[in-house]
Amino acid sequence: xxxxxxxxxxxxxxxxxxxxxxxxxxxxxxxxxxxxxxxxxxxxxxxxxxxxxxxxxxxxxxxxxxxxxxxxxxxxxxxxxxxxxxxxxxxxxxxxxxxxxxxxxxxxxxxxxxxxxxxxxxxxxxxxxxxxxxxxxxxxxxxxxxxxxxxxxxxxxxxxxxxxxxxxxxxxxxxxxxxxxxxxxxxxxxxxxxxxxxxxxxxxxxxxxxxxxxxxxxxxxxxxxxxxxxxxxxxxxxxxxxxxxxxxxxxxxxxxxxxxxxxxxxxx
Numbered sequence: 001x002x003x004x005x006x007x008x009x010x011x012x013x014x015x016x017x018x019x020x021x022x023x024x025x026x027x028x029x030x031x032x033x034x035x036x037x038x039x040x041x042x043x044x045x046x047x048x049x050x051x052x053x054x055x056x057x058x059x060x061x062x063x064x065x066x067x068x069x070x071x072x073x074x075x076x077x078x079x080x081x082x083x084x085x086x087x088x089x090x091x092x093x094x095x096x097x098x099x100x101x102x103x104x105x106x107x108x109x110x111x112x113x114x115x116x117x118x119x120x121x122x123x124x125x126x127x128x129x130x131x132x133x134x135x136x137x138x139x140x141x142x143x144x145x146x147x148x149x150x151x152x153x154x155x156x157x158x159x160x161x162x163x164x165x166x167x168x169x170x171x172x173x174x175x176x177x178x179x180x181x182x183x184x185x186x187x188x189x190x191x192x193x194x195x196x197x198x199x200x201x202x203x204x205x206x207x208x209x210x211x212x213x214x215x216x217x218x219x220x221x222x223x224x225x226x227x228x229x230x231x232x233x234x235x236x237x238x239x240x241x242x243x244x245x246x247x248x249x250x251x252x253x254x255x256x257x258x259x260x261x262x263x264x265x266x267x268x
Contacts, residue, residue, distance in 0.1 A: 035108060035197070035256070036249035042104040043245025049097035050238065052090040057174075060087030065167055070160040077141050077163070084142065091135040095128050102128070102184075108250070109191040111259035120187035127180030134173025140166035175216040182213025185237060192241065196258050197250040202241050209237025 060083055066072040077084050102124040109117045141163035144151065151159060185206050193203030212233035215222040222230060 034252060036252050038104055038108050039245045039249040042101050042108065043242050043249075045097045045104070046101045046238075046242050047246065049094050049101060050242070052094035052097065056087045056090040056094065060084060060090070061167070061171075065164075070164040071157070073164050073167070074141070074145055074160040078145055081142065084138075088135060088138045091131070091138060095132045095135070098124070099128055105188065108255075109188070109195065111255065111262040112191045112195045114262070116187055117191060120184050120191065123180050123187065124184040127177045127184065130173060130180060131177040134170050134177065137166045137170035137173065140170075172219065175219045175222065178213050178216040178222075182210045182216070184210070185213065186210030189237070195250075195255075197252075197254040198244065202244055205237040205240050207237070209234045212237075 064073065064076040064080060064084060066076065102121050106117050106121040109120075144159045144163045144166070154162075187210075189203045189205070189207030189210055191203070192198050192206055193200045195203075212230050215225055215230060
């Protein structure tokens, strides 16, 4: 009896040790991932996220929604239902990709300033939640215009008006998302400027983009300024950083030096 218990205890101990060793190897491997590789991965995901966002906003809603004309919007949606659903899928893909970007960049810029990097991640995650919840309104017109029997209590023009209303609310939620996203860009610009492994000018450009997106606090003004100021500022700030991340990544040696300096300060 004692011998069998001893053997079972030994097997369990060996399994626990094996799990601990496996976890230790996994943690060590994760920590040894090149910061340049992380940066390039973040840049690629950032670019793909932006493309998904542009597709949903410009190629789908921008073409199918006719401002102020509920009937025309309803006809467009029903005539291009597959495209409309693809727009919703693109919104979800954009959210998932940018969540990954947020986590990678938080880890990458944590040596610069952990609290600000965490604050930036908080703004980004909050914005992603707002955008994801607002995206649910994207599907509302399909339900309203789907011809379900219980909708017979409404007249066709009322259903069309409600469909346009849901899309208008979805656009307003997108404006809220852009405000949080602008805060993220502003803090990210500060982190880039204070980092020793990326050019400071990229941080200035990113901060300008973040400030520009604050105009979405007043959406009518933002819509007027979009082609003249917001779009150029956003392209300058975001595209320049994205291209730098993809092509050059970060200076790995300087990143490690700044990380070691941050660890030294925290241990002091």
